[in-house]
Amino acid sequence: MSTAFGKGHHLHLIDGSAFIFRAYHALPPLTRKSDGLPIGAVSGFCNMLQRYVETNTGDDAPTHVAVIFDKGSHTFRNEIYDQYKANRDEMPEDLRPQIPLTRRATEAFNIACKELEGYEADDIIATLAVQARELGGRCTIISSDKDLMQLVGDGVEMLDAMKNKRIDRDGVFEKFGVYPDRVVDVQALAGDSVDNVPGAPGIGIKTAALLINEYGDLDALLERAEEIKQPKRRQTLIDHAEQIRLSRKLVLLDENTPLEFTLDDLEVRTPDPDQLMPFLAEMEFRTLTKRIAEKLDVEPPEIDDTPASAPEAPEIEEVPFDRAGYSKVGTIDELQAWIDRIYERGYVAVDTETTGLNEMTADLVGISLSVEPGQACYIPLIHKKSSSDDLFGSDDLAEGQMPLDEALEMLKPVLEDPSILKIGQNMKYDLKIFARGGITVSPIDDTMLMSYAMHGGLHGHGMDQLAERYLGHTPIPIKPLLGSGKSAITFDKVPLDDAVPYAAEDADITLRLWQQFKPSLHRAQVTRVYETLERPMVPVLAQMERTGIKVDRDTLSRMSNAFSQSMAGLEAEIHELAGRSFNVGSPKQLGEILFDEMSLPGGKKGKTGAYATGADVLEDLATEHELPARVLDWRQISKLKSTYTDALQDHINAETGRVHTSYSIAGASTGRLASTDPNLQNIPVRTEEGRRIREAFVAEEGKTLVALDYSQIELRILAHIADIPALKEAFRRGDDIHAMTASEMFDVPMEEMTPEIRRRAKAINFGVIYGISGFGLARNLRIPRSEAQGFIDRYFERFPGIRAYMDDTKAFAKDHGYVQTLFGRRIHTPNIGAKGPHAGFAARAAINAPIQGTAADVIRRAMVRMPAAIERLPAKMLLQVHDELLFEVEQGAEDDLIAAARTVMEAACDPVVKLDVQLSVDAGQGENWAVAH
């Protein structure tokens, strides 16, 4: 193309700053591996450019294109109004060095890159758009900035690239209530808090549009302001006429910026691999380099990302572990001396010793403190006289202890002081213990959660493990102090001579770990994860666990009795069918009956040589014989009885009449919570009989249980991460997602969908989330492996983004040793490079982790915000079940709660991540959990 820009030509103008900020906020803070240079925004920017290049081909492709950037912070607008954009936040520290790199990226993609000192990008865009229009061509502005909307019309359009939404004259009218030529008038009246444009106080876009439409334009309006009927509005306009005129000058774009190039200089050029490849390699973008190299059909360059020098571990003062630094605190004066030291320091490591592991029933026995490595104390409070003094044990307290109340009274102000940081290992435990004593510990840090944020997937995060690994020290074991089995004692029976070094050491270790971890969080780039997804969960979960949920013992007990009866009946029947009596609960004995004595078809399992008698095997055998079917029935009832109706009764707290689970925050590698003692995340729901267990989970008299759950959250996240347009579109329309998949895959119109076809598609959708394999799908659907593989191939063909996601994720895991969620949580994948069968496991886990982990992050964010959101409602959050939150609310306030909680849950990604797919939350309510779910 060599003719001058004119009719038939199409100019694209990309708002560079919008791309940069979007890239920066959408991505976790990545750094270049070799030297730690922050490049997250550059990476996102390049991805967006690449996506732009890929999608803008064909009939409507641009003939001319440029990316326009802002330059300098001082523009002519600051000359007329010194407060213009004065309330903008400073640019983030790690974004600043990336700005010049985005210019280089644009040039590397062989796209024109323009900026002009003293002018905003918007002015350059305005100038070029007007030129294009006057020369008879078209122009598309790729931005969603409302300040640019005044340019729309006569061949100029805007395109919101994120939402893939075109904005024409009608779109502008929708936004402003006027057509583009009057947009500046409306903006001048309404002002803009983001750019700090004053406007007229008390007048928003709605009112502004109303006035402009009535009077024609701004000048006429200001001239005839006296005629306005509403007295307040009239006065505002008369008083602020000058300010409004100034505002118009600020929002009016300069269409005559002195550019030193013409439209003809912006002609579209094809990418030049010799420019682009070296740049991408320099940035060390492995996956992107590979992907673009494939598109351009060139060899990807070698990427050298060996660190220039190994990152240095911080110098930690080496203080040997020595019991000499540990002391007992037994008097007011001794405790006061420690409190003084804490105030001097500003932080303290705290650990509590109790009579048990259950925070709801255990009693506080003593408290240990440390403010300096090697220096720690233990404050024993209710230790009993040693049993050697009194053979029969005694309730008399040991000598040399402070009264519990007195000690807590002295410590309460410290533990609640907002200026003193309390450091603990698994602080949720200590928080709950102190809360029962009326003390609200805050603010806190938690070494277990720091380790989880940094090392998730690498190893566990218990204190013994962390001490061993990061301090090279083996802590004093608890076993010899407490004993085990029947003769085990509680910590209050441990002699003080043993208790002091043990307890003090825990505080010492915690402090040392904290000193090492605190600065490392930043280097590992998980500060935001720790601060927003880990630490804030501690008080929220502590509160939920303390609240507990009411469980009706009679309901459970009645069910237990009924189960006993049917089990006895089934057992007799099974023995009859087997021809002899045996233990139905023993897979070993069952295997012998089925395969040796009855010679039913089935084989051994390699590892232990035992027959497999899992539900899937028995289901297959059920067609041959009645015995396996009866065993399946027996097992289902046995499970329900032993795990649920029996065990759950033992967990009802005598004081509260409620069941209090404990959530582990750092248990699951993906970021999910885990529930223990009892596990309330696996209460039956899938079968009718099982679901009845949930009838025992009830609301208090006068209250209602409300359940809210995310609909298809993992598939929605997949649609976003893997960028699957068909899936996104289906979610936008609110389609049956599995039916849509089936229709797409098997070429069946939606109207002719059968449950069987849909079932298959559903299995494939879930399979994808788990890192699909032909074998796994075949087993799940009970179809030949070749057929399953055919389905998968077809799926990849119809949704190519999925395969790209899977390949990219595996490659990323291999390169980095971890994968990450949209919110920056890192899940390490140490086995990803393994050879042999291990490799498949690690790869599938790596594919699943970002999806499951992002979903976990989302609900964590919702939970952290929930207490403030429902503060004014008579409601409490009780349980979390991965994608569901359960509340108890006073009758009458159900709808208010649902509205408030739903808002928080659906907006949980804001403002860090903008999903292409909406999150949707379903709600239910009732007197028990079976109804509410």
Add this chain to the structure above:
DNA sequence: GACATCACG
């Protein structure tokens, strides 16, 4: 304490 089994998302 390992293993098999099965409850949930």
Add this chain to the structure above:
DNA sequence: GACGTACGTGATGTCC
């Protein structure tokens, strides 16, 4: 080309 396989959890009962 073969390995072996769906992802993430916790609780219970059997058996050694």
